[in-house]
Amino acid sequence: MARNDVDVVVIGAGMAGTTAARDLTDAGLRAVVVESQDRIGGRISTDHEFAGVPVEQGAEFIHTDKAETLPLAAAAGLELLFCEPAAGYVMELGGIRSPELYADPSLARLGNLLDDVAAFEGPDRSAAEFLEVRGVTGAAWAMADQMLSIHPLGDLHEVGMQGLRDDRVVELERGIDHRVVAGYDELPKWLARGLDVRLGWRVAEVRWAAGGVTVVRDDGEEITANAAVCTLPIGVLKSNAVRFTPELPATKWRALNGLEMGAAMKILFRFDEPFWPEDLTMLAVDGPVRLYWTSLYGRPGAPAVLCAYVTGFRARALSVLSEEAAARVCLADLDRVFPEGKPSARVQAYQRIDWLKNPDTRGAYSFVRLGGAGSRAALAAADTGALFWAGDGTATDTIAAVVHAAHVTGKRAASEAVAHLS
Ligand SMILES: Cc1cc2nc3c(=O)[nH]c(=O)nc-3n(C[C@H](O)[C@H](O)[C@H](O)COP(=O)(O)OP(=O)(O)OC[C@H]3O[C@@H](n4cnc5c(N)ncnc54)[C@H](O)[C@@H]3O)c2cc1C
Incomplete structure (x- = not known):
């Protein structure tokens, strides 16, 4: 019989956390999800206001026709829009x-x-x-x-x-991607239906041992469970924003040192009308932004929304500017690429989503640094007692650092916790 009211506490309500909690609950365990933000989804974040139709601030595509999330979206009854960039x-x-x-x-x-x-x-x-x-x-x-x-x-x-x-x-x-017509956030929200998800619950400390785990909120509230699944993003783990007691073993720190949380931001622009070729899906360029795409491509009558996807050193450079100055950089770049269209004169609204500055991710998604091969497996390893590891940083069996990777790691960690408790 369980010693605590909670069998498993899941840290983070992104794709990995909601998947893990769903599987744990389906296995008959009592799972509680603690999430620092006031919404479910983590790096899946859909804006339903900006354009009157859902626009993605974070993850946008279900990548490839083999993604484990494709059947999941079908089970959730979500309509998908095929896009072949x-x-x-x-x-x-x-x-x-x-x-x-x-x-x-x-x-x-x-x-x-x-x-x-x-x-x-x-x-x-x-x-x-x-x-x-x-x-x-x-x-x-x-x-x-x-x-x-x-x-x-x-x-x-x-x-x-x-x-x-x-x-x-x-x-x-x-290529071969799909978008979720109602918004990507519908997927983790569907997984989380009926689960005990505590929003605004920021974990400050994780006390772990073989016999159980206590998570401590930033206001001192505690939840003790027989096991835990940690889905904290690599950027958060590396920042020491959450204290682990005892300190994580050297294997975990070596793994974190082999990984890096990459920088990415999206600047979404709404224009009065499109100034780009009708069939444009993606525009790769070599200025301050490397990739623009038409966020609402294939939705008849949708507003003219263009996403500037800024990554790596370019994202770090735009991150130190004000939102307005960063938008101006992109608009000047678009004026250069589309001189007849005069994009800067057509803009109606813009919004910068800077994942580098987001304290709950501290970057967009992880990559393996030079010399860091094997780090994802080392982070994923079930070698910290009753504390198990999920999240896109721990993906080894799929394409890494994507939504379906996070989903698969949530399933893996849930099954490890179930095995541990039985
Ligand atoms: C701009 C951008 C574009 C992307 N595009 C795509 C795409 O098109 N397709 C794709 O497949 N993937 C894409 N990705 C990657 C994808 O979003 C991630 O791989 C995936 O969502 C990660 O899920 P996760 O559950 O591992 O982490 P997260 O979604 O980050 O979940 C972790 C959760 O932990 C919470 N948390 C953090 N700190 C604490 C704390 N102290 N206490 C409690 N909770 C805490 C966070 O708020 C978050 O909700 C994109 C990501 C970004 C940022």
Whole structure:
């Protein structure tokens, strides 16, 4: 019989936490979810006001046709919108736009870049060194930079090739995505239906042992359970914002040192009307922003919303500016790319979502640093008594650092906790 009222306390109500709590509850255990924010979803955050239709501030796509969240969305009865970015993908580098850009002779050096990343062998090296050895320069370098560092979020010299291979994030470059029409946040909310989720419950300390775990709120309130699942983002774990007592073992700190929380921000713009080609899905450029996309593509009659997706050092640079100054940078960039459209004269509203400054994530999502291969598995390992680990930073079986990765880790940690308690 359980010693505590609570069998398992789950820290965080993002995709990993809601998945874990759902599975624990379905297994007949009493689970409580504690969440610092006043909403469910974590890095899934949908704005239902900005455009009158749902627009994503964080995760946007269900990536690939193999995502474990596709059947989940079907079970939740959620309508999906298929989007194949490659269909309306435009790239402009050095003022030359695709398809003319694809005739650039430097591109021959790229070869089968994605396949070669997937097959990478040998001692770890940075993605920058990997490209240098291949003799990649010019437009090919800018294109490879897009392909290798838009998803890992680290800059080329920070991203390790072994981790890039293991994370399989370059598979996302092959396209096939879906958006959730009613908003991505419907998915974790559906998982959390009927669960005991305590919002505004900020964990300050986790006391862990083999026999149980106590989580301590920032106001001193405590919940003691027979086990816990921690889904705190890598950025939060690395910041020491939550104290672990006893201190986490060296294996966990080594794992955290091998990972980094990448910087990403979205600046959403609503315009009076579109100034971009009708079939544009994604626009890859080489200015202060590397990627723009049409957030409401494929929704007839929807407002003209464009998302500036800013990552890596560019995101860190825009993060220190005011929201207005950062928006001005993007608008000047758009004026450069669409001189006839005069985007800056058409803007009606904008909103910056800076995940680097969010105290509940301290970055957008994780990547494996040079020399950090194996860190996700070490963080995921069930080697801290009754405290189990989930969250996208612990993903090893799927493409890492995406929503379906978080979902799979929640399932894994829940089954570990069930096994521990039985
Ligand atoms: C801008 C952006 C775009 C993205 N785009 C995509 C995409 O298109 N497709 C995709 O699949 N993935 C995307 N991702 C990645 C995806 O959002 C994440 O991989 C996934 O949502 C992580 O889920 P999680 O449960 O592991 O973490 P989280 O969602 O971060 O959940 C952790 C929870 O812990 C809570 N928490 C933090 N500190 C405390 C504390 N002290 N006490 C209690 N609770 C705390 C947080 O508030 C949060 O709710 C994107 C992420 C960002 C930021």
